[in-house]
Amino acid sequence: MAEVVYEVDDLVKYYRGRAEPATDHVSLDIGRGEIFGILGDNGAGKSTLVRQLVNLLRPTSGVIRLFGEPVDRDPVRVARTVGYMPQSSAALNRLTVAEALYFVAHLRGLTRRDAVRERDAALETWRLGGIRGTSSSRLSGGQRRLLQLAIAMAGRLPVVVLDEPTNDLDPVNRKHVWEVLRAVNAEHGTTIIFITHDAIEAERIVQRVGIMRGGSFTAIGPPAELKRVLRNRMRLEVGFPGGRLPELPADLVYRRTSEDALVATVDAARVPSLLAELGPVDALDFRLYSATLEDLYLHYANGHQETDAH
Amino acid sequence: MRMDTKRPTLIDQFVDLGLMQLSNWRWSWRGMVVTGMVTPLLSALAMGALAKGSGPAAIAHVLTGSIVLALMFENQNKVAQNFSFMKQVGTLDFLATLPVHRFMVIVATVLAFFVLSLPALVVTVVAGSALLGVTLSVSPLVVLVIPLCVLSLAGIGAFIGITARTPEEAGSLTLMATILMLFAGPVVLPPDRLPEWLLRLSDFSPSSYAADAVRQVLIGPVTGRLWLDAGVLAALAALALWFTGFKMQWKSA
Numbered sequence: 406m407a408e409v410v411y412e413v414d415d416l417v418k419y420y421r422g423r424a425e426p427a428t429d430h431v432s433l434d435i436g437r438g439e440i441f442g443i444l445g446d447n448g449a450g451k452s453t454l455v456r457q458l459v460n461l462l463r464p465t466s467g468v469i470r471l472f473g474e475p476v477d478r479d480p481v482r483v484a485r486t487v488g489y490m491p492q493s494s495a496a497l498n499r500l501t502v503a504e505a506l507y508f509v510a511h512l513r514g515l516t517r518r519d520a521v522r523e524r525d526a527a528l529e530t531w532r533l534g535g536i537r538g539t540s541s542s543r544l545s546g547g548q549r550r551l552l553q554l555a556i557a558m559a560g561r562l563p564v565v566v567l568d569e570p571t572n573d574l575d576p577v578n579r580k581h582v583w584e585v586l587r588a589v590n591a592e593h594g595t596t597i598i599f600i601t602h603d604a605i606e607a608e609r610i611v612q613r614v615g616i617m618r619g620g621s622f623t624a625i626g627p628p629a630e631l632k633r634v635l636r637n638r639m640r641l642e643v644g645f646p647g648g649r650l651p652e653l654p655a656d657l658v659y660r661r662t663s664e665d666a667l668v669a670t671v672d673a674a675r676v677p678s679l680l681a682e683l684g685p686v687d688a689l690d691f692r693l694y695s696a697t698l699e700d701l702y703l704h705y706a707n708g709h710q711e712t713d714a715h
Numbered sequence: 716m717r718m719d720t721k722r723p724t725l726i727d728q729f730v731d732l733g734l735m736q737l738s739n740w741r742w743s744w745r746g747m748v749v750t751g752m753v754t755p756l757l758s759a760l761a762m763g764a765l766a767k768g769s770g771p772a773a774i775a776h777v778l779t780g781s782i783v784l785a786l787m788f789e790n791q792n793k794v795a796q797n798f799s800f801m802k803q804v805g806t807l808d809f810l811a812t813l814p815v816h817r818f819m820v821i822v823a824t825v826l827a828f829f830v831l832s833l834p835a836l837v838v839t840v841v842a843g844s845a846l847l848g849v850t851l852s853v854s855p856l857v858v859l860v861i862p863l864c865v866l867s868l869a870g871i872g873a874f875i876g877i878t879a880r881t882p883e884e885a886g887s888l889t890l891m892a893t894i895l896m897l898f899a900g901p902v903v904l905p906p907d908r909l910p911e912w913l914l915r916l917s918d919f920s921p922s923s924y925a926a927d928a929v930r931q932v933l934i935g936p937v938t939g940r941l942w943l944d945a946g947v948l949a950a951l952a953a954l955a956l957w958f959t960g961f962k963m964q965w966k967s968a
Binding site for chain 2: 459460461481483484485486487488489491492493495496497499500501504508509511512513514540560562
């Protein structure tokens with residue numbers, strides 16, 4: 406691994422009044438220039454972990470080092486090094502879009518002139534120019550999310566931590582976000598750590614992924630490496646119009662993803678016979694893929710434990 | 716990518732955070748017209764009608780009480796509302812991830828709301844004195860007394876805003892504090908109209924010191940008591956703002 410940006414060593418976090426730890430003996434290294442994705446169910450402990458990374462929460466025990474220094478030794482150093490995007494999208498919602506970008510860039514140490522340049526560049530990069538004078542409180546959920554992302558990235562800090570960057574975004578903007586993040590990482594070597602539920606799209610840029618369950622990682626590693634456990638599995642998506650579930654083979658274990666769609670992970674060997682059985686059913690729409698990051702996430706989130714692959 | 720980022724100077728932090736907080740005029744001005752201008756003036760009219768015939772001292776108390784009421788609404792209550800809102804929507808968390816000092820956030824917020832409250836203060840003083848027929852005799856010490864009143868009341872508001880669990884709870888607490896401080900002492904009524912026990916109680920009410928100080932610097936005469944008022948207000952402001960910083964969740968150092 407390249408120079409280590411974050412070293413998390415046996416981190417434990419208990420919230421007052423809760424018997425179960427929100428972070429349960431987490432150890433993790435994140436290298437410089439890495440794009441690291443964190444997946445996990447609601448309540449898995451993802452946000453608690455990243456809030457500790459940016460020093461908003463004090464761990465019960467364990468250490469987090471940023472470029473070799475414990476984060477609680479010099480909190481201002483963390484603030485000068487890490488851009489953070491909170492899950493809440495309303496943090497600066499009394500400022501206009503342009504004001505929010507300018508003030509954050511300036512408070513991150515840019516000169517006033519450079520902060521103006523940074524603001525203008527961010528407005529263009531994140532396609533916010535048309536709403537630059539709009540108060541953040543009047544933005545749609547998606548626009549607000551883009552602004553929060555632009556704010557997190559303002560000031561060109563070496564590390565950014567993003568808590569669910571694509572929530573509330575439409576497919577076009579989600580794609581744009583991943584493209585911008587990949588470009589920023591490639592161009593500036595920015596280390597990007599993000600939480601997402603958008604596993605399929607995150608797969609486009611993520612270099613290493615950690616899957617959390619019950620406060621700890623059940624698997625950490627590059628998606629291709631982790632997906633080896635699913636190499637004999639295929640992802641089958643079935644669409645059916647009208648919201649009426651057709652008669653399906655009894656052995657097909659599936660999950661409804663919408664009114665008119667379901668997804669199943671099946672053995673590769675079962676695919677030909679399964680397609681033959683489904684083929685005669687009218688108006689079904691099939692898509693067959695090799696296992697995706699989402700399948701991997703579901704596999705581990707459902708309780709399969711894997712030795713951490715650092 | 717910048718590896719050698721610097722923490723902005725305290726002045727830069729103050730200016731930026733202050734300007735960010737001044738953007739609150741976008742939502743606060745409508746409320747200011749109602750709670751900072753109309754309510755104190757209506758209170759002055761109503762209490763003035765009751766105090767008619769009780770002499771100039773009673774009328775002076777009505778005016779200064781209305782001014783303190785305007786300061787409480789526009790500083791104590793708005794600052795409480797703003798801190799509880801910032802806490803609820805994650806603004807304080809986000810600011811804590813920027814290289815700024817927590818006390819700069821508090822000071823910039825309090826002073827920004829002071830600036831935003833100036834129109835209400837001026838309207839209440841000018842229109843209130845005209846409506847009640849009080850002749851103003853403004854002392855230069857007004858530039859010391861008004862900021863001290865504002866800092867102490869806003870400090871109480873900041874503390875309530877930080878400690879309240881929700882903006883609704885902060886709203887209830889500030890309303891209760893406003894009513895208690897307004898009537899627990901010689902704020903809108905002169906001391907000779909109050910029972911002895913209430914006068915003793917008023918020694919613990921910041922609004923009594925604020926009203927007394929405001930009365931001396933706007934109507935006169937200024938006496939040695941002003942320094943006691945100023946001292947209590949300064950101590951209260953320092954204590955409340957320090958407690959606010961202490962209670963504020965910030966970078967976990």
